[in-house]
Amino acid sequence: METVKKNPGTKRNFKLGGITTAAVAGLIVLVVGANSFAQVEYGHVGLYKTFGKLDSNILSPGIHLKIPFFQTVIQVNTQVTKAETDTSASSKDLQPVSTHVAVNYSVNKESAYNLMNNVGRNVDAVIINPAVQEIVKEVTARYQAEDLIAKRDIVAGEISEHLTNRLAKYDLIVNEINIVNFKFSDAFNQSIEAKQVAQQQALKASNDLKRIEIEAKQKIAQAQAEAESLKLKKQEVTPELVQLKQIEVQEKALEKWDGRLPSVTGGATPFIDIQSFTNQP
Template structure:
C-alpha cells in the first residue's frame, strides 16, 4: 500500500505537469496563432509569445504574418498579339487580424490556391491592354495597373500586397529583331539629321566669311584715291634712288651706239 500511494502521487504529479504544459501555447515571432477547438476555428487569435489554451481541447496553428515573397513567370499575348513572357516578384503579407478567416476559408496552402493564380490572372489581364512596344515604354504604368489589380484580388482573401517588381519582359526572337531594326533606323535617321544640320552650318559660315571678305575688299577699294596712288609712286621712286649707286649703265642695247660715259 505504501508503494502504491507513491505511485499514485507520482502519476498525479506527472499528469498535473502534462496538463500544465498543455495549457500553454508558444507562438513564434512574426506569426499569429489560429485557435482550433476540436477542429473548429475560434474567433480568438493568439499573438506571438506564450498564450493560455484549454488543454487537449484546443490546438494552435501558427501562421506567418511577415512579408513573404513570390516569384512567378507568365506567358501571355499583348494587344498586338505578340507573345510576352513576364517575370515578376511579388511581396505580400497576411493580415494579422484575419488569419483565422484565411485558415478557415483557404487553409495553409494559400500560396498555391490564391497568390499564384492571382498573379497569373493580373499579368495576363494587364498585358492584353498594351502593345508589346508599350509594355517597354510604359513600364511604370503597366506595373501600377498590375499592382492595383493584384491588390484587389489578394485583399479578398485577407492578404496585403506590399510591393511588386516587374523584372523582365521577354519577347519572341522575331520581335526582338524588329525592335533592333527600328532602333538602327532611328539612329541612322538621327545621324543623317545631324549631318544635314552640320552641313547647313558650315555652308552658312562660308557665306558669312565670303560676305565679310567681299566687304573688306570693297572698303579697301574705297580707300584707294589718286592722291594715294601718286604718293605710292613717289615712295617707290625714293626707294629706287636710295638703292642707286651713282653709276649709269655703260652698255645699251638695240640701235643706240656705244657710249662710254667715263670719257
C-alpha cells in the same frame, strides 16, 4: 508464539516503487505543463485550434495558455511576403509575351481567422498566383508589344490596381508589385534591335547633315566677311593715296640705288627724276 521476520527485500521494493511512481508522476506533470503553453512568434498572430476547429480569437505575439493535447495554436505570418509568378500572354499586336511578376503582400491581422478558415495556409498557390496570371493576361492584351517595354511603370500600375482589388476580398494587402522581366520571341527581339540600329543611323545622318549645313554657313559667312572687307578697302583707295604710294616706292628705290645706271642693254631703264634732287637746296 512464532515471531514473523520482516523481509528487507520487500521494503526495498516498496521504496523503489514509490520512487518510480513519483518520477512518472513528475514526468507527466512536466509533459502536461509543457503542453499547456504555446508561443506566438513576433510578426505573427495565433489562432486556437481545438479538435480541428478554429477559434476566431486572435492571439498576439507572446506566451498563451492552451488545453494540453486537445488544443494547438497555429501561427499566421503577418509580415510582408513575396510571391513570384510566371505568366504567358499575348500583346495587342499578338506578340507572345512571358512575364515574371513579383508581388509583396501581407495578411490583415484582424482577418487572419477568415483567411485561414476559408483558404488555409497555401495562399500563394490558391489565391495569388491564379489572380496574377489572369490580371497580367488582361492588362497585356491592351498594349502593343513595344509599349509594354516603353510604358513598363504604367503597366505595372494597372496590374497592381487590379490585383489590390482582387486580393482585398481575401483580406490580403498588396504592398508592392514588380514586373521583373518581359520576355518576347526571338523574331520580335531581332526586329526591335534592327529598328534601334536604323534609328541610330538616321540620327547619325541627321547630325552629319546639320554639321555640314553649319560648316557651309560658316564658310559663306567667312566669304561674305572677306568680301565686305575688300569692298571697304577699295572704298579707301583714292588718287592721292595712289600717288603717295608711288612716291614711297620711288624713295625706297633711291635708297637702294648706288648711282650707276644699269649696264645691261636691251631693257627698259627705270625713269628717275634726278633734276628734282639736284634742284633741292
